[in-house]
Amino acid sequence: MLTKKLKWPIYHIFVSALALAMVYPVLWLLMSSFKQSNLIFATADSLIPQPWIWENYKIGWIGIAGQSFGNFIMNSLEIVVLATIGAVLSSAFIAFGFARLNFTGKTFWFAIMMVTLMLPHDVVLVPQYILFAKIDWLNSIKPIVIPQYFGIPFFIFLLIQFIRTIPNELDEAATIDGCGKFRLFFRIILPLVVPALATASIFSFYWRWEDLLGPVLYLNRPSLYPVSMGLKMFLDSDTVSNWGAMFAMSIVSLIPVLAIFFAFQKYIVEGISTSGLK
Template identity: 70%
Template sequence: MRWKWLVYHVFVVAFAFIMMYPLIWLVMSSFKESSQIFITAKSLIPETFTFQNYVQGWQGIGGHTFATFIGNSLFVVILSTIGAVFASALIAFGFGRLKFAGKAIWFAIMMGSIMLPTDVVLIPQYIIFAKLGWLNSFTPIILPHFFGFPFFIFLMVQFIRTLPIELDEAATIDGCGKFKLFYRIILPLIAPAMATAAIFSFYWRWEELLGPVLYLNSPGKYTVSMALKMFLDAETSSNWGAMFAMSAFTLLPVIAVFFMFQKYIVEGISTSGLKG
């Protein structure tokens, strides 16, 4: 029994190491001298630890430091997350608790739009935003989130349905209108579902590339994804290190949030099938 236990854990740990190897390699390489990264590709430990890559990477590219790109990313992430989470909560209350004509149809449409391939709306959306003169601004990337996000709506509807209906009845008897019922009673109770949605929104917006590629075209407006892409486009043997360092750096907040809030993430995925 004892050796069986040992074999199991050795096997799982070995497997986990293989899984983690690419990330460890990225982080370790970012501390190597740029010229050494590919010469010593198979050894993980740098011969000499250097922070030079981080210093050089932080200088950024196109005349803007990484502080600009991080600021831009945070701006997009925070605004679109607030928009998506609160709009979705409002919509979810409508679907989860209210009765009105055509609700079933709209709910079906909402569920259907989760599966809709983005390719089919991409081009007309771009044309519309171009005609509105919104190219090279954050508006096309942020604005749509203020109309709710189907995945989050679904997640919150599921959550609202688990709340006892007696709450609504009691509130109604006490003279609560529907909107008051929503923000005084339901909203605080669905906080866990909103937290899950906010975490996923943070991930997806922080990592988003397609929107910025289409709509942002001056380096001063670039998000971190775009900045990394710019590093890649200007790839030379001398800046591998900087590219590695900044890649590792942009993963840091994502991994930190993951470790802080993994309970919400695991529950969110396991209960709703939300993709990560």
């Protein structure tokens, strides 16, 4: 009986300590955003700023290289929205084809898709850059956004597994009622895979929002830079880096991410674990 009484506090103490260890870096980032830049690393062992520098947020929002941080956020939102729409819709179309249609070479193309899922992204960077340079897409968001409209292997695989849980009898009943393939997709399948679509949308949002490699490769004008590049510009190897402003804007850049997570967190688990049958 004593053992059972001890289990509860021990478990919660352990979980609380683990949660604190995971949250501590974000807490340190938040507190450091209120410190003087030259004191951030000198007083890294102390969380409480002495003194509190609220100007970091004002200076950071004014921006750098003639661009306000609000402009960087708008650029990121443009990339994220366009890329997410393309990635989710194209992946849903492709997944529907693999899950519900029979066509020549279906097994072969599915295997190719799975191979691209396991292929490291770094392998295709040079061929992609050469291709985009030849078609004059450099210094625009096209190389970052348009490839998303050709399907994302991870999303395709996720949606295939979700669609396969939907009974084929629904397709047969819709076909008897006169539904063609496109109408079947939009009227029957798509409404039933909303949790999986939401999950794919959340992942796409996170991946595009934090992406730094794509903007570094393809964007050369500060007016086109997203948040990731805007934060990087606060660091200068030749002069003094403005760590306070960068940390302040890092906190600001977390707000959309946290808002999306808390608004749609239930879909992350539901889209992966539940079936499509309602």
